[in-house]
Amino acid sequence: xxxxxxxxxxxxxxxxxxxxxxxxxxxxxxxxxxxxxxxxxxxxxxxxxxxxxxxxxxxxxxxxxxxxxxxxxxxxxxxxxxxxxxxxxxxxxxxxxxxxxxxxxxxxxxxxxxxxxxxxxxxxxxxxxxxxxxxxxxxxxxxxxxxxxxxxxx
Amino acid sequence: xxxxxxxxxxxxxxxxxxxxxxxxxxxxxxxxxxxxxxxxxxxxxxxxxxxxxxxxxxxxxxxxxxxxxxxxxxxxxxxxxxxxxxxxxxxxxxxxxxxxxxxxxxxxxxxxxxxxxxxxxxxxxxxxxxxxxxxxxxxxxxxxxxxxxxxxxx
Amino acid sequence: xxxxxxxxxxxxxxxxxxxxxxxxxxxxxxxxxxxxxxxxxxxxxxxxxxxxxxxxxxxxxxxxxxxxxxxxxxxxxxxxxxxxxxxxxxxxxxxxxxxxxxxxxxxxxxxxxxxxxxxxxxxxxxxxxxxxxxxxxxxxxxxxxxxxxxxxxx
Amino acid sequence: xxxxxxxxxxxxxxxxxxxxxxxxxxxxxxxxxxxxxxxxxxxxxxxxxxxxxxxxxxxxxxxxxxxxxxxxxxxxxxxxxxxxxxxxxxxxxxxxxxxxxxxxxxxxxxxxxxxxxxxxxxxxxxxxxxxxxxxxxxxxxxxxxxxxxxxxxx
Numbered sequence: 269x270x271x272x273x274x275x276x277x278x279x280x281x282x283x284x285x286x287x288x289x290x291x292x293x294x295x296x297x298x299x300x301x302x303x304x305x306x307x308x309x310x311x312x313x314x315x316x317x318x319x320x321x322x323x324x325x326x327x328x329x330x331x332x333x334x335x336x337x338x339x340x341x342x343x344x345x346x347x348x349x350x351x352x353x354x355x356x357x358x359x360x361x362x363x364x365x366x367x368x369x370x371x372x373x374x375x376x377x378x379x380x381x382x383x384x385x386x387x388x389x390x391x392x393x394x395x396x397x398x399x400x401x402x403x404x405x406x407x408x409x410x411x412x413x414x415x416x417x418x419x420x421x422x
Numbered sequence: 423x424x425x426x427x428x429x430x431x432x433x434x435x436x437x438x439x440x441x442x443x444x445x446x447x448x449x450x451x452x453x454x455x456x457x458x459x460x461x462x463x464x465x466x467x468x469x470x471x472x473x474x475x476x477x478x479x480x481x482x483x484x485x486x487x488x489x490x491x492x493x494x495x496x497x498x499x500x501x502x503x504x505x506x507x508x509x510x511x512x513x514x515x516x517x518x519x520x521x522x523x524x525x526x527x528x529x530x531x532x533x534x535x536x537x538x539x540x541x542x543x544x545x546x547x548x549x550x551x552x553x554x555x556x557x558x559x560x561x562x563x564x565x566x567x568x569x570x571x572x573x574x575x576x
Numbered sequence: 577x578x579x580x581x582x583x584x585x586x587x588x589x590x591x592x593x594x595x596x597x598x599x600x601x602x603x604x605x606x607x608x609x610x611x612x613x614x615x616x617x618x619x620x621x622x623x624x625x626x627x628x629x630x631x632x633x634x635x636x637x638x639x640x641x642x643x644x645x646x647x648x649x650x651x652x653x654x655x656x657x658x659x660x661x662x663x664x665x666x667x668x669x670x671x672x673x674x675x676x677x678x679x680x681x682x683x684x685x686x687x688x689x690x691x692x693x694x695x696x697x698x699x700x701x702x703x704x705x706x707x708x709x710x711x712x713x714x715x716x717x718x719x720x721x722x723x724x725x726x727x728x729x730x
Numbered sequence: 731x732x733x734x735x736x737x738x739x740x741x742x743x744x745x746x747x748x749x750x751x752x753x754x755x756x757x758x759x760x761x762x763x764x765x766x767x768x769x770x771x772x773x774x775x776x777x778x779x780x781x782x783x784x785x786x787x788x789x790x791x792x793x794x795x796x797x798x799x800x801x802x803x804x805x806x807x808x809x810x811x812x813x814x815x816x817x818x819x820x821x822x823x824x825x826x827x828x829x830x831x832x833x834x835x836x837x838x839x840x841x842x843x844x845x846x847x848x849x850x851x852x853x854x855x856x857x858x859x860x861x862x863x864x865x866x867x868x869x870x871x872x873x874x875x876x877x878x879x880x881x882x883x884x
Contacts, residue, residue: 279761284591284593300741439747440747645788
């Protein structure tokens, strides 16, 4: 199954005093990626979900491995798969690579909640349908697309 | 064993359009906390490590659970323990709570590297010694200090 | 007249690939400073203004001079004066120094608006009263406290 | 003379608890814009300047007016002109609009410095040449491209 793919240029603002991406900035990139996935991949409209449907998608879990540092000026290719899609939450797998070298591997769990009640709300049916286009069997995700790095911790 | 403890006020700049802490800002808080731990808890001097010894401490792993949202104006109490201390890396456990309600639970792995060679370097012996003051048996950390939330994923 | 004074430690997260404070991070420091002034200097409660009174204080103007770079690990002393206090807006003068060396000089204009209507709203009378404690004649602010740098643009 | 133009989508990460762009995030957008101008407009390579020539371009001055708030999901059109080009510094004018409504107006002064010596260094001749493509007489900049907002402060 295809991933949702976006390229992100590493900006001066992403980098720390070592000239490498500072980890909170990686999470800003992830936020942008998921927003684009909702907006363009699922045609849900991340601003639309928020503005019109008063749905928020806070993250409740992250497992992240930073495998290699990334420098100012490099272009990272992000891939996103929907590993599990539940009634009110979904689990994403995200990988960021530069020229096929894996730099970061992420497991993220999002929950759909109502901004009005702050309680979990069912993911709209048409979104669940579209999420399936990006789903993948968790175990096979990485091997299919690229060699798993040796010494991976998962 | 005592944790390294710091209070962090949730600022306007930490919060998103829902009025809750935006997750990349939590990682900025973690960065500040670890800096204070190196500087004050270990008397290592985070700027000192960087400026004088050319040692960097990049993060290579995070496991994070966000258990409850946190709002603008709340004060979070952060606790940090050194769960494992190796030759060139250490594993931290961090918890952020408000009035004993756990909001975030983190496992973070730091590696000590030389800024000159970008390779792992031994943690200075005096730091290893001081890290032990904040060490704790991983399994017992959370139960000792507060009830583990049900449905915890670890 | 006394300034509202706060010390801010330059964190790793503030610094760019040159090891200097990155200018968007200076504006984050200014945001924290103004928040503390509202909260502690004016006893207004910046979260209180926002949460209880639904008042926001967006900035509509900045004039900023960065006079010298500031490095990771340095402590900056921020001073804030209320140069002009109007019915719905106020003009602040902010200076950040390290050991009496001026690093940044700021003129900032804030407007008080209602979060409900997004229109300007009168600054509460008790706040105007308290702002006067931090007021200063604009022309004399800098000369009184320290020598104006040569080549200043204002 | 034509401006250097880029569109920037207002992201969730740019917005504060009021749902509007938080001003430090505007400065992050400005940083990206200037980086793109150096890289694409001047073919200088902002990473290239930094990595290969060890040239940094810190900002020494900003005058900024925020004329209207901008919301999550809106697209801003940024225009940049080189108002003055000196031997070691240049003055930029930047405007951000949504659908021809001016939201922010910026005057920014950049200095070219050597990362090795931290002193001002001559702007490379080929860059000065290319900057002229984006130059404009300061007074005429805004009127030519769009109506000046009433009540403008400059």
